Amino acid sequence: MPSIRDLYDLQQLDWDIQNREEELADIRARAADDSRRLTAKRQLDALETKLAGLARPRRQAENNIEDIERRIAEIDVRLYDGSVTNPRELEAYQEERANLSGNRGDEEDKLLELMIEADDTQALLDKAREIFERIDGERSRELESLKARHAEVSSELPEFKERRGELVSEQAPMTLAIYEQVRQLRGGQGAALVDRRGLCQGCRLVIPTTELQRVRAGDQVVQCGSCSRILIYA
Ligand SMILES: [Zn+2]
Incomplete structure (x- = not known):
């Protein structure tokens, strides 16, 4: 059973890949100039x-x-x-x-x-x-x-x-599809951590307590009401 929490490993890996791809593009631009x-x-x-x-x-x-x-x-x-x-x-x-x-x-x-x-x-x-x-x-x-x-x-x-x-x-295909779609729309970030106070670290919005409990359970996809990122309990 895949955990929603593992999605954050994917997010971190995607940042690593994105950083490297950006660095490669920057290197190519500098080499060409x-x-x-x-x-x-x-x-x-x-x-x-x-x-x-x-x-x-x-x-x-x-x-x-x-x-x-x-x-x-x-x-x-x-x-x-x-x-x-x-x-x-x-x-x-x-x-x-x-x-x-x-x-x-x-x-x-x-x-x-x-x-x-x-x-x-x-x-x-x-x-x-x-x-x-x-x-x-x-x-x-x-x-x-x-x-x-x-x-x-x-x-x-x-x-x-x-x-x-x-x-x-x-990952479940549906979860992944949502993650990829939001990632495209939100500057490469499809999943965001939520701290104990319910603060979405993707957009700094505080999510309602009931939502936070669902996020905490970690068994279903909960998206931030503001930035749509899949929320992961920190
Ligand atoms: Zn958010």
Whole structure:
């Protein structure tokens, strides 16, 4: 003859199973959430792209400066080797030389700005790499520990479910049907203890004395008038 009281063993086992299933779902969600690592990786990639993008304008400015200097050197040769005697031609060379000097100044300013920007970007990149590597390491360790915990919790479940099968087979089908239905409706709790004062520990309602006596006898299903849980005398 199955006892209503044994239903509470089933309830406790169901909580154990539910807790483990919730923990497994939480582990899976945490394992799937790679957002922190990805954010750090994106920041690192963006800085690498930015730094690489600075190389081309820098080379361009350096080439421009070289070209300008080459042309200035050519002009200087012409100006000082005495081969140019025509005053107009001389003036044109001097004017071109002055323009070139101005352009060189502009290119040098541009180059300096690019070099400063590259240095700043490099510093940010070093920092971003350090942050990414730290997060990446933490994430690898976290995944390992999640994997280990998942395996541990998963390995416990078959035994719990086997035990559940035994407890279920000992209960009357009607009792079990009520228990399962209320459990679905009441957040996983189908049976609740009642203390000596008649307080339902599922919903904190005090049940009438006559009901309490029936619960105490433990030979029939008595449901809480408020939360419908099957009452078990504590
Ligand atoms: Zn209740």
